[in-house]
Structures are given as C-alpha cells and as structure tokens.
Amino acid sequence: MKLDELYAVLRRRGVLWPSAEIYGGAQGLFDYGPLGTSLKRRLQDAWRSWFLGLSDDYHLIEPAEMLPEAVVRASGHLENFTDPEVSCSACKNSFRAETLLEKIRPQGVDGLTAEQIGEIVRSNQVRCPTCGASALGVPRPFNLMFQTTLGTSGHERVYLQPETAQASYLSFARMWDVGRRALPLGIAVIGRAYRNEIAPRQVLFRMRVFTQAELQIFFDPRSFPVPFSAVASERLPVLRVARRELGEESPEEVTAAELVVSGLPEFYVFHLVHMLRFLRDVLRYPAERIRFLEKSEKERAFYNRLQFDAEFHFESLGGFREVGAVHYRGDYDLTRHGTGAGRDFSVTLGPDDRVLPHVLELTFGVDRNLWALADALLAKDGERTLWRLPPYLAPVPVGVFPLNPKEHREAARRLVGELRAEGIVAGYDEARSIGRRYARMDEAGTPYSVTVDALSVDDGPEHGTVTLRDRDSKAQERLAASALAPRLQPLLRPPVPAYD
RNA sequence: GCGGGCAUAGUGUAGUCUGGUUAUCACAUAGGCUUGCCAAGCCUAUAACCCGGGUUCAAAUCCCGGUGCCCGCACCA
Numbered sequence: 001m002k003l004d005e006l007y008a009v010l011r012r013r014g015v016l017w018p019s020a021e022i023y024g025g026a027q028g029l030f031d032y033g034p035l036g037t038s039l040k041r042r043l044q045d046a047w048r049s050w051f052l053g054l055s056d057d058y059h060l061i062e063p064a065e066m067l068p069e070a071v072v073r074a075s076g077h078l079e080n081f082t083d084p085e086v087s088c089s090a091c092k093n094s095f096r097a098e099t100l101l102e103k104i105r106p107q108g109v110d111g112l113t114a115e116q117i118g119e120i121v122r123s124n125q126v127r128c129p130t131c132g133a134s135a136l137g138v139p140r141p142f143n144l145m146f147q148t149t150l151g152t153s154g155h156e157r158v159y160l161q162p163e164t165a166q167a168s169y170l171s172f173a174r175m176w177d178v179g180r181r182a183l184p185l186g187i188a189v190i191g192r193a194y195r196n197e198i199a200p201r202q203v204l205f206r207m208r209v210f211t212q213a214e215l216q217i218f219f220d221p222r223s224f225p226v227p228f229s230a231v232a233s234e235r236l237p238v239l240r241v242a243r244r245e246l247g248e249e250s251p252e253e254v255t256a257a258e259l260v261v262s263g264l265p266e267f268y269v270f271h272l273v274h275m276l277r278f279l280r281d282v283l284r285y286p287a288e289r290i291r292f293l294e295k296s297e298k299e300r301a302f303y304n305r306l307q308f309d310a311e312f313h314f315e316s317l318g319g320f321r322e323v324g325a326v327h328y329r330g331d332y333d334l335t336r337h338g339t340g341a342g343r344d345f346s347v348t349l350g351p352d353d354r355v356l357p358h359v360l361e362l363t364f365g366v367d368r369n370l371w372a373l374a375d376a377l378l379a380k381d382g383e384r385t386l387w388r389l390p391p392y393l394a395p396v397p398v399g400v401f402p403l404n405p406k407e408h409r410e411a412a413r414r415l416v417g418e419l420r421a422e423g424i425v426a427g428y429d430e431a432r433s434i435g436r437r438y439a440r441m442d443e444a445g446t447p448y449s450v451t452v453d454a455l456s457v458d459d460g461p462e463h464g465t466v467t468l469r470d471r472d473s474k475a476q477e478r479l480a481a482s483a484l485a486p487r488l489q490p491l492l493r494p495p496v497p498a499y500d
Numbered sequence: 501g502c503g504g505g506c507a508u509a510g511u512g513u514a515g516u517c518u519g520g521u522u523a524u525c526a527c528a529u530a531g532g533c534u535u536g537c538c539a540a541g542c543c544u545a546u547a548a549c550c551c552g553g554g555u556u557c558a559a560a561u562c563c564c565g566g567u568g569c570c571c572g573c574a575c576c577a
Contacts, residue, residue, distance in 0.1 A: 004570075012511050012528080024550065024567045077577075144577075162577085198501060198575055206576070301577070383539070404536055431530085435538035442538095451537065467537075474538070 003316040006374055007203055009385065013443060015039070015374070016204070028200030028208035030367075035444060038395035038425075040211070040370055043283075044190050046393060046494035047213045047364055050278050051188065053496040054271075058186030058215060059175070063167030065192055066150075069157040074340025075166050075333070077145060077159075146194050160194035165361060167191070168216040169333040172357075176347055183349065183357055184219035190366070202317055204371040211366035217271075218357035220349065221331070224267035230498065231273040232257040238292045238308070251291040265328075268306055271362060272326050274497060275310050279323070282495050283369065284390050285376050289313040291320060303332035312372045323368050327361040334359070378445075387445035388472055392494040396427040398484075399441045403453040405430040412452040415466065415481055422485040424492065438469065447471045450484065 001009070011017050014033030018025035032040055052058045072078045104124050120126075146160040161167060168187040175187055190213045200206050236259065237251035254262075259269045272292060279285045295307040310324035334345040334356055346356045378387040391397050400416045402408030409430060419426040427446065429437045434451065441449050449469040455462040455478075462478065468487075469476045479487070 007569095008511060014510095018568080021568095025569085027568075079577095144575095195576085201570095401537095433538080433540070434536070435540080437539090438537080439539045449538095453537075469537080476537075 001316060001375075001379065003202065006316045006378065009378065009443070010036070010374060028197055028206070030204065030207060035395045036370070039373070039389070039393060039445075040366060042393045042395070042494075043370055043373070044211075044213060044366060046282055047278070047366070048188070048190070049494040049496050050282055051213075051215050051274070051362065052186075053499070054274060055184065055186060057179070057182065057184060058188060058217070059179070060188045060190070061168070061171055061175070063164075063171060063189060063191065065161050065167075065194075066148075066158045067161050067166060068150075069159065070340060071166060071170065071337075072145065072159050072162075074336050075169075076336065077162055077166075144196050144198075146196055161191070162195050163193050164189040164191040164212045164214050165216060165333075165363075168214065169337055169359075172218060172334065173343070173345060181347070183347070183355075184217050184224055185357075186215055186217040188213070188215045190214075204367040205317065205321065207367060210368075213364040213366050215362040216333075217360040217362070218334075219267065219360065220355055221358040222355070224265070224360075226267045226270040228256070228260075228266040228270055231270055232260075234273045234276070236272060236276055236292055237287070237290055238294065240294045241296045244294070244296070251293075264306065267360065268326065268328055271360060272308060275324055275326055275362065277497070279310060279312070282390070283373060283393070284388075285312055285372065289376065293320070293322075300327075303329055305330050312369075312376070314372065314375045316371075316375050321368070322365070323372055324362070324364040327363070329359040329361055331356045331358050384439055384442050386442035386471060389445035389447065391447045391488075391491045394445045394447050396425055396441075396444060396446045397448060397492050398424055398426045398488065399437070399446050399449045400426055400428050401434060401437050401449065401451050402430050403434060403451050407454070408452040408457060411457050415450065415452060415484075418481070419485060419488075422489065424485060424488060438474075442471055445471075448488065450481075452481075456481070 013035055015036035016030050016032045019029035019031050020026045021031075048060060052060060069078065104120065104126070145162050147157055148160075150156040150158050168189055171187055172185075175185060179185060190211065192209055193212050194209055197206055197208055200208055204210075232255065234256045235253045236256065238254050238259070239248065239251045240262075243252065256269045256273050259272075260266055276290065276292070279290050280287050289312055291311050291313075292308045293311050295304070295309060300307040304327045306326075306328040308326050309322045310326070311320040312323045313320050337343075338345045338356075344356075346354045348354050373389065373393065374387070377389055378385070398419060400412050400419070402412040412430070413428065416426045416428045427441075429440065431437070438449055448471070451467045451469065453467065456464065456466050464481055465478050466481045466484070467476045467478055468484070
C-alpha cells in the first residue's frame, strides 16, 4: 500500500497516531494505540529472544536515558553536533562553516544560529571550494541532541541520549565485574533515542523520539569464536561496495562461507546471518525484499571498520530503507570513554594478557520495523484487508465468537476465560455477523478465530468442540475446546536460534 | 531548512473556482429486527468544515498569519 493508505488503516485501527493530535500534532512525535503498543512489545520480545539466544553471554540491561555532558563529549556527539556543516547541493560535498568562512569571519562562528550562518554565506556569495558553484545552503542546526539540566542549580548539563549504544559502553566495566570476566560479553539495550531532527518525515521513519534495540558485543580482537559451520551455507542477499560502484542496486546471493573467503571475519558474517534470519524467518519479511548493503569507507563513520546496513524494500516509501545494521566499531568506544573517564578499560584475560576489547554492534530500529511489518504483511486480498502477522507477534492471537450470541454467549465467554488462564491473550466479539467479525480480526492481524456454535453446546458427539479458523487460508477445523491451549501455545512463543 | 501541493465525521469523499436552505454520499462504529460460518438486508443513532485574525448583511468557500501532512531537494553525526 501507499503511505497515505497504510497510515490511514493504522490510524483507524488504533495502531498509532500523531502525538498531541488535538493541538495540531507535533512533528516527529507519535503515540501508539492498543494494537501498536502490544505489537511493539511483542516485536521487542521477539528481538530479545532471538539475539540474546545467540549466546549465554549476551545480556539485557536498562540504562537511564539521560547522559551527563562528559559522556557526549567523550563519545564525540557534542563535538560533531556543535560544528555546523554547510553542504553544496551541486557536488554534495560538505564543509565546516568555520573553515568556509574563516576569511570573512576570522573570529569564528561560535554563537551564531544556523540561519545567521546561512545568511552570511548568501550575502557574501561564498562559492563551493570544490566545484565552484553558488549552491551552498543553510547549515544544519548546531545540536541535534535535546539538552536540559539536572537539579536546581542549572549548572549540570545533561542530554537525552541520541542513541542507546553509549549507555552500553558506559556499563561495560560494571558488567565485566558483575559477570564472569570473560569475552565475548554482549550488552543489549532496548530504549528510546532522542534527536531533534531537522525534518522528520514519513511517519515512523524519521522520528524525534524513537526506540532502538541494540546489542553491543565486546570481544577479544585476536579471537572471537562462533559456531560458524552452522551458518556457512546460508545464502545472503548482499550488495557489496564493488558492485555498487558499477551502479548495481540489486543484491546478489552469496553464501556465508564465500563472504568469509572474500575477507570478512567469521564472527561478523555469523551475526549478519542471524540478522537475516531474524528479518526473514522471525519477522517473515519476504526474502526478496531484504538486502544487506555494504557501506563504503566514505559513507560509514570513520571508526566503523565494517558496516552492512540491513535494508527492507518498503512499498509505502518506494524503495529500500535501513531497518538495522551490523557495525564493527573496533576499540573506538572504549578508547574514547577511557580517555574521557581517565580509566583503562582493558581487561585481564590471563597472566600477562590484557586486551582492550573491540565492539561489534547490532542495531535494530524498532519503530521502523513495526512500520515494515505493516508494509510487508498488511495487504488487501480482494475484498478483505488482512495483516499476516506471525502468531507470536499478533497483538491478539485468538478471537473467540459465539455464532449466535443468544445461545452461545455463555460457552464462548467461558472459553475466553479458560484461554486467558492459560496465558493466551484472547479477544471476544459478538457484534454483527460472523463474517464481519472474522473481517475485523483479519485486519487486526489475529491469526486464529474460534467459533462456538450449536454443536459446541448441544448434547451430542461433538459437544465441547469448536471451530478453529486460520486467518490466511480461511480454512476451518473442528476440535475439542480443551485442545486449543496446548495447540496454540507453542505457536505463540517467538522463535529462538538453534542452541550450540 | 528550501521549493511545490494539500487540509471537510473514525476512514474515504461532494461542495470551494462563481460566498447565501438543516454541509453530500459511501464505508466503519453503536443500538434494534432478521439471519446464523466468512464484511448480506432493513430501521435508528453517533459523528466533520485544521487553528487564529480579517473582509462581508452573510465565510467550508475570499484575504492574511500560524500549524500539520504529502512530494522533490538538503539533512540523517
């Protein structure tokens, strides 16, 4: 579906809507409704089950979301956000405003707003140093971080975290002591990130407050053993830099083993494979709409040694967009925070064996992927609209209906109670025709509908049985009501990777 | 941030150019009748002119400002 149409369905069903809607909304802020809240929680649960399942040594923590100024100074965020950059729309190069204007304003640009700098560039007819065009724009705002102060004095500046990763690096020393003092050590965070984006766009795609799920894996750069043979023959849709430079946009299928032969480390490819399996097998994105885009040296942050973005082809956005990534960050983060905090974050692995761990980062944009689940799996099938969510992601996995409310209400309500007692979220609906109730469930992504009818309540051979209807095939089968919970429960647990 | 377009019930819309009845229709939702396994039918109900100012006897309609959304460009450390 197109963006407007998809967004309309999601608003109508109460999946999400603009924040502060009654006051006209606020750019880049969204509220999740009942279905969206539940879906997002289940998506996060699925992420956690999958990625923490990769190793006994990967753990979830929940850090505060405000960072003292020292943290963002050490991480580079303060510095990078403070230097305004002006870019040339003709040749796409960008320049620090201070360098660009050093002849015109030798005193520097500190304290000026982006608009003021833009005005100086315009009024002095500054040309692009690279291509010579008069196509320089207004610089982006100084600081994309939200800043506030702690306490009453107003002196202690803090920032809402612009990414969840920093909190994991801050926790490394504590986690080393809390844990078994062994590498690799994975620290996972599911949390909010806050960025004062210049131009939030496309609903959930670029928000000012959003949720990230990230796994930072600290490892010994000399040795990061993984059970690679289990994934060696997996085929990945990759678009390597060399191929991109030829103008190709479609990925090619390459096995994990071939990627290793090409020079990528086994640990890196191993995690790439599991990112693919999560998107394809757990979230059930169509395989042909997933690709792994290798970022060139120029495109990636300077500290990233390797970077593949996991991209999904959004029909609503008209192309591939990033939904996750795998970054090999080297020792950049622990080095920076070591300098910033005046500590050495090297760890002792044995006698005369100290090493500064390297970091492999797996990122996952929760909101973007929620949108992708709608984009990929919510579709019109003839007259009906159905959302083919996997059962373990469905906000309401089961709907229970009395075929005739007058006669079957009591038995149906009792069944709802029994399912809920078994830990299964079950919805109940008796309004209007049975077909309409099925249709409502289809659109909400409910995979199973259970109907209580005359055979269920009358004395006879089928007493106590109900029909179970499958959302995708519309097929029905008759089974004992007591068989429902054991039948459904295994389907409602998110998949985990094979355990080694 | 720049340029262009748009804004009417929950959703999609008619009406706007050319100001003038109780703001159109469909779907959805709720209640009822009927039916009883895939959005059937009938009756009823709920529900909207983005916000603020101006022009006018009179503004959904014209003008100004704001906000939001969409597209392209830029941005996405």
